[in-house]
Amino acid sequence: MEVELNQISKRYANDWIFKDLNFKFQAGKNYAVKGANGSGKSTLMKILSSNLSPSKGKIYFKYKGQNLAQHQVYKHLAYAAPYIDLIEELNLKEALEFHEKFKAFRNGVNVNSIIDALNFKKAKSKHMQTFSSGMKQRVKLILAICSDVPFLLLDEPTSNLDQQGKNWYKNILAKYVSNTTVIIASNEEDDFVDCVQSINIEDFKIK
Secondary structure, three states, rough: EEEEEEEEEEEEEOOEEEOOOOOOEEEOOOOEOOOOOOOOOOHHHHOOOOEEEEEEEEEEEOOOOEEEEHHHHHHHHHOOOOOEEEEEEEEHHHHHHHHHHHHEEEOOOOHHHHHHHHHHEEEEEEEHHOOOHHHHHHHHHHHHHHEEEOOOEEEEEOOOOOOOHHHHHHHHHHHHHHHHHEEEEEOOHHHOEEEEEEEEEHHHHHO
């Protein structure tokens, strides 16, 4: 997926979150979105996912040489973030099966292999509401990372993860993701895996 931002700006009431952001994300590469807490990283990620419209400017998506309308983008992306909730009434196995109905998993990946990768065999029949915050974050990450899509958005990917979980995240991302445009938003340098370029959202604040 190729994504181009042209003069993208966002404001709430009279406050500009960022303004006149121009950038081109090339297909198949990893990018970092940096900035302090509250700087607008998540706002930009929501715009990139087409869940939020910019106040000004345009965003262009292209996949396999064809332009995509914004209402088509959701079919081609996976998104993990602390503010995106799991369905807590489902158990782990049900949650994975439900997700697969809407987003197929990558080649060679299935429900059982994901449970193995999570190392949650004993928890496969437990409901999401009983999971710790770290366990939930792992599930969110692996659902996004293992989805067969060309565009992957990871906002604060190691939120609620201990050091072991952070190492697991890096290994899972490296193992499963290829030929995918990956955008990682964080203020933790360790979250950025193989990023070729970065955007600092604070460079686009009104001085």
